[in-house]
Amino acid sequence: MTTSRWDDVNEHVKAEWKAETSPFERVYAIVEGTHDGQSAARIAERALVSEPTARRHCKTLVTTGFAEADADGRTTLYKRNSDRVLDARIRELREETTRDDILDGIERMKRDIRRYQDRYDVVTPEALARKLDADETEGWDDISAWKTTRTNLAVAQAALAYDEASHQLTA
Known part of the structure; x- marks a missing residue:
């Protein structure tokens, strides 16, 4: 299987973002751009962190009022606080x-x-x-x-x- 030049660029950008930011900063950035609720698993994937790390930082963002949490069955969905x-x-x-x-x-x-x-x-x-x-x-x-x-x-x-x-x- 051949890797395209764009796959290499995307991987490079992800690696650079991970090296230059903390896990909290990445979770914050993802939640800041989230209009619709997303699970901690989805946020973790996008923020390049583990799910427990994403969940912990999301809870902190909810506590500070930056984010909102809504229950969707057994899953908690996080999004930025619209207010x-x-x-x-x-x-x-x-x-x-x-x-x-x-x-x-x-x-x-x-x-x-x-x-x-x-x-x-x-x-x-x-x-x-x-x-x-x-x-x-x-x-x-x-x-x-x-x-x-x-x-x-x-x-x-x-x-x-x-x-x-x-x-x-x-x-």
């Missing part, structure tokens, strides 16, 4: 963007959403999904963009509300 992700996005937006830029962004995103609504004569991307045929590529691409815009709008509005509440508390 912490949201908090981080709001904090980053507030620190890196002016209030005027946030307001401008909110208005732009509202216009974009209205354009989707007018174009497809529906009020939500979910309603559009019910109308589309499987082969309508542009419509499906618009659903994805619409959902992303809606999420970004909610984060921007939350950042603005947080900023306003923060100013009221210090006034």
